[in-house]
Structures are given as C-alpha cells and as structure tokens.
Amino acid sequence: MPELLDSAIDDELRAFFAEAHVRAGPYGGHYAALWESIEQQSSGGKRVRPRLVWSAYRGFGGDDRGLATRVALAFELLHTAFLIHDDLIDRDLVRRGAPNVAGRFAARALEHGADERASAVWGETAAVLAGDLALSRAHRELAMLPVERACREALLDILDRAVFISAAGELSDVVSSLRGTTPAIESVLATLEQKTAVYSFEAPLAAGAVLAGAGEESVAALCRFGRLVGVAFQITDDVLGVFGDPVVTGKSSSADLREGKRTALIAHAATTPSWALISDRLGDPALDEAEAEAIREELVRCGALDAAVALADEHVTLARHELDAADLPGGLRAELGDFAQRAVERVR
Amino acid sequence: MPELLDSAIDDELRAFFAEAHVRAGPYGGHYAALWESIEQQSSGGKRVRPRLVWSAYRGFGGDDRGLATRVALAFELLHTAFLIHDDLIDRDLVRRGAPNVAGRFAARALEHGADERASAVWGETAAVLAGDLALSRAHRELAMLPVERACREALLDILDRAVFISAAGELSDVVSSLRGTTPAIESVLATLEQKTAVYSFEAPLAAGAVLAGAGEESVAALCRFGRLVGVAFQITDDVLGVFGDPVVTGKSSSADLREGKRTALIAHAATTPSWALISDRLGDPALDEAEAEAIREELVRCGALDAAVALADEHVTLARHELDAADLPGGLRAELGDFAQRAVERVR
Structure with a gap:
C-alpha cells in the first residue's frame, strides 16, 4: 500500500x-x-x-486517493x-x-x-x-x-503551526550552537521537537486525520504521538550520524562530530567526566578519522550512546501509550505502533 | 481616503x-x-x-473595508x-x-x-x-x-503568478550582474517587470479588482497598466538612485554606482561612446564621491539620463493608453492616471 x-x-x-x-x-x-x-x-x-498523511487518512476511513x-x-x-x-x-x-x-x-x-x-x-x-x-x-x-471550508481551514491551521514552530526550532538550533556553551538535554529535545517532529510527524498525521474527518480528541492524540515519535526518530538519526554505517546513512560518520552538532548524545556526554576530553575536540573542522574514532569511543565509555538509545526507546514507549490511551481505529493503532518501533530499531 | x-x-x-x-x-x-x-x-x-488594492477595489464599487x-x-x-x-x-x-x-x-x-x-x-x-x-x-x-471559492481561488492565482514571476526576475537580476558583461536595455526592462512590476503593481491592482467582482477584460487591462506603470516607477527610482537627493531617497547617490547596478540608465550608456569611460569605474566598491560625480556627469553628457527619463515617460503614456482603451469606472481611470503621472514626476 x-x-x-x-x-x-x-x-x-x-x-x-x-x-x-x-x-x-x-x-x-x-x-x-x-x-x-x-x-x-x-x-x-x-x-x-x-x-x-496516508496512514492517518486511510486509518480513519478516507478513500479519496487524489x-x-x-x-x-x-x-x-x-x-x-x-x-x-x-x-x-x-x-x-x-x-x-x-x-x-x-x-x-x-x-x-x-x-x-x-x-x-x-x-x-x-x-x-x-x-x-x-x-x-x-x-x-x-x-x-x-x-x-x-474540500469544505472548515476542513480546508483546519488543514491550513496545521500548516501554519508547522511553519511557525519549525522556524522557532531552526532559530534555536542555530543560536544554541555558539561554541563554548554546553548543550543541555532539555534544550536539545525541545529543538528536535520544534525543528523536525512537528512538521515531519505531527502535522502530516494530523492533516491526514482531519482530511478523513477524525474527531478532535483523536487528532490531538495523533499530534502527541507524532511529536514523541518524531523526537525518537531524530535522536536515532543523530546516533546513526555518529555510529552508523556511512554506506547506509549516506554521510560520513565524522561529519556531525566535525560540525559539533548538538545532539542528545552530546548533551548526555556533557554531564559526564568525559566531557572535557570530548568538548576539546568536538566541532573542529580539521578533525581526522582517528580523532573522530577517539570521540566515538569516549561517547561509548561515558554512557552517552546507551543513554541516547534509552532516551529514544523511552519516547517510543510514551508514543505507544498515546496510541493505547486514544480512541483510534485498530488498524491505524497497529500500523503506527509498528512505525514507532521501526523508528528506533534501526540502531540495533 | x-x-x-x-x-x-x-x-x-x-x-x-x-x-x-x-x-x-x-x-x-x-x-x-x-x-x-x-x-x-x-x-x-x-x-x-x-x-x-484599495484603489482598484473601491474603484469597482467594493465597500467591505475589512x-x-x-x-x-x-x-x-x-x-x-x-x-x-x-x-x-x-x-x-x-x-x-x-x-x-x-x-x-x-x-x-x-x-x-x-x-x-x-x-x-x-x-x-x-x-x-x-x-x-x-x-x-x-x-x-x-x-x-x-469569500466565495471562485473569488478566493482567483486571488490565489494572482499571488501564485506574482511569486513565480518575481522569483524569475530576482534570479535574472542576479545572473545578469556578472561583471564584464554589457547590460542590454531589453533585458533590464524585462527584469524590472518581472522582479518588481508584477508583484508590486499588477498583482495588487488585479487583486483589488477581482475582490470587487470586476470583469476579466477590466482586470486584464489593469494588469497591463500595472506592469507598464511599475516599469516606469522602477526606471524613475533607478534614476533617483543616481541623481536624486540622498535626503529624499534615503540612500547615498553613489551606492548604485558602486554596486554596478544594471539599470535602464546604465544600459543606455552602454550603447554610447561614453561606455568605455563609465564601465571602467562602474561597480567598483571603492568608488569615491569625486569618481561617482564623474560618472554622473558622463551619464548626462552621453544622453543616458535624458533617455531614461524619456523611457519612463513613454511607459506612463502607454499605461494611460491602457486606461483609456479599457472599460473602467471613470473615477478609477482618473485616479490611476494621476498615480501614473506621479510615478515619473518625482524626477523633475
């Protein structure tokens, strides 16, 4: 399908x-x-x-493919x-x-x-x-x-929210990347949610549901699910960016380290004694492969990798709770539950 | 009003x-x-x-100010x-x-x-x-x-056209600014129309008219009028950018010369024997006031100033012809005729 x-x-x-x-x-x-x-x-x-969009639309009985x-x-x-x-x-x-x-x-x-x-x-x-x-x-x-005016305007509201919040997230991503500051996990997660989860997960799910005529409470549950699973996805992407196979991810596993990208991984490392060692080399455009590998080893040793994977899992668990608590069609619940699981399984 | x-x-x-x-x-x-x-x-x-927007809307009898x-x-x-x-x-x-x-x-x-x-x-x-x-x-x-769907979609089409053509104009403005190439008057005018006249003059007039329920032919006439008067406005702005009083224009009268901006003025100069002298110094970020003044004098001497002013006048004349030939409410015709005249009178 x-x-x-x-x-x-x-x-x-x-x-x-x-x-x-x-x-x-x-x-x-x-x-x-x-x-x-x-x-x-x-x-x-x-x-x-x-x-x-399609999962939510079809899940609520929508059948106008066009x-x-x-x-x-x-x-x-x-x-x-x-x-x-x-x-x-x-x-x-x-x-x-x-x-x-x-x-x-x-x-x-x-x-x-x-x-x-x-x-x-x-x-x-x-x-x-x-x-x-x-x-x-x-x-x-x-x-x-x-479509009817009310439906169209509800879709336009979803788009408006997505644009508004993504811009906030993009700005906060840039301003929080000032060298010399330490990333906090809360602000990393908030930025992931704003910059990516809302427009990529929440909004498409909400739009599909609204288009199919789903009720307000169901749409709200899908929104919460979308934000949680979106954050899980992004944490996982960031882990794969550092530890993944470049052939699979399509980019060098040292690029994020050279760029000094503020991820959940890095934010966790910042709370450990390994931070002095990591922060010293992180974000250096001249970082070579051996130095990148040394940072990776340090990220494993200090527990940052495990912590990030656990954080992603936690978000998926919360996301699935949202599905279970909501009044959703059974097929949709199952499909989205699988989708959430796959978000984090890529890392194993 | x-x-x-x-x-x-x-x-x-x-x-x-x-x-x-x-x-x-x-x-x-x-x-x-x-x-x-x-x-x-x-x-x-x-x-x-x-x-x-307001002139066209009111001119066609629109009375919903909100x-x-x-x-x-x-x-x-x-x-x-x-x-x-x-x-x-x-x-x-x-x-x-x-x-x-x-x-x-x-x-x-x-x-x-x-x-x-x-x-x-x-x-x-x-x-x-x-x-x-x-x-x-x-x-x-x-x-x-x-408003009714047909009206709203007509307005959205006007906006879509404005965005599409402005992007074309902006791109052509940038790519035609390559140093070492000679600006041609036709391409300067096409860029002015695309980059500014369509979104700033044609589209607002068309939108006001459509909102008031004006007929297709009247809207088309306003579009043609808007493009012509928009080009006249822009030629005049560019003349003022070089010869205007900085107190009135709000910017240095040498900025456009330092930037090497491709205007009707400059395109005309490029067809005269003065071009070698002008092009030699035009677009130099280090241009001082005395050198800028020398370019200004050369632009007058070679007839570029007169030619640009005449070109703007010609566009206003054509714009007024559009008004006269179209079936427009009398008040609107008079108001837009005055507006067109003021576009070029600023330079005298």
Missing part, C-alpha cells in the same frame, strides 16, 4: 514539475534550471511525510523547502551525497565565467528562491484543496 | 504582530526578537501595494518577505538607513558573545526565516479569506 502511495506522490510531483518547467520556459534557461534543481531536491527522499495525494504533496514540498533553506543556513553545498540547489547553481555560475564570489551569490540566490517557491506551493496545494 | 487605508493596514499589521509576539513567547527571546525584526521591516514603507484590508495586508507581507530575502541575496545589512533583519541579528549575536562568523550565520538565519514567515502569512491571508 505505501508503495502505491509513493508512486502516486512521484506522479504528482512529476506532473507539477513538468508544468512548472513549461511555465518557466519564457523566463530563460537559468529559471528552468532552478526548477530542475527543486525537482532534484524533492526526489530521493524516504517519503516519510506522505506515508504518515485528495490525500495533494495533502501529502503539500507536506513533501514543505519538507523540500525546509531542506533547501536549512542547507542555505548551514552553508552546505551537498545533500545525500550530491550537489544541492546551491551547489548546482554555484557550479553553473563557474561554467558561465563567474568568479568565486559571484558563484557563491548564484548558489545562495538559487537556494533562497527555490525554498520560497517550494514553500509557496505547499501553501497553495492546501489553499486550493476542493 | 488613502490615509484612512494606511491606518487600517497599520492597525491590522500591529494586531498581527502583537498576536505573533504572544505566540512566539514560549519559544524564547530570540524568536520574539525575530518577529520584532519582521515587524520593523514591514513598517516605514510607502504602502504602495495596499493603496493599489476584506480589502486583509488582501492589502497579504501583498504588503509579500513585499516584506521579498525585501528581506532580496537583502539576504545582496548581503545587505541595512535598509532605509537602519539595520535590517540580518543586521539586527548579526548585532544580537555579537551581544551574545558570538564571533564574526557566527554573527553572520545568525544574521542569515534570521533573514531566511523572517522571509519564510512573512511569505507564509501572505499566502495564509488570502487562503483564509471569507
């Missing part, structure tokens, strides 16, 4: 980008290339958000927009091992004879605009949805 | 930001400061777009979003003589002990997010408008 949805989303995205490409034609090759770069950025993902696909598309494009603007903020030129929007346009500038400064400006410009276009389309997709 | 609208817009903006401020509270002081910086960025403008104010607000916030992201692309930290969003957050970072690099990242992050939030609100304002 999810595979069917994936292909529906892919078809919808393809149709949208084909139309945008035609529409961009009169504005020149660079603009067409910008749209191609948005399309490239929106492909290759795991379609977590569309699947959650409608669900459009709502799913809105959240997938919101995700695309956030990825693009997040990379811009992080000054990254690569995502999932390939040049991202900014990387592609920086290279394009060089091909057109630009110097290094102009190349950087082309890249940033493309990233700003690509994110704005994807974000605008996410809004439009819901605003034009052919 | 415009003054009444201005205060309605100011009231609406104030109410919106007061609500956002309360809502941002739980997410900490930095997020509240981000909202303050969006509010600051949205104040002090000339409210050109709200006035155009509704018109919300549509006007959408276009004002779209403008705020574009200003913020435009400054980000241009790496500007100042607008209208005061620190902009990025400038405020870069300073805030330094107060919090950040180094120069972190300060730049805070500034960029704030600008990315502030623009996203303002853009999202522009979409939401129209999406939630309590």
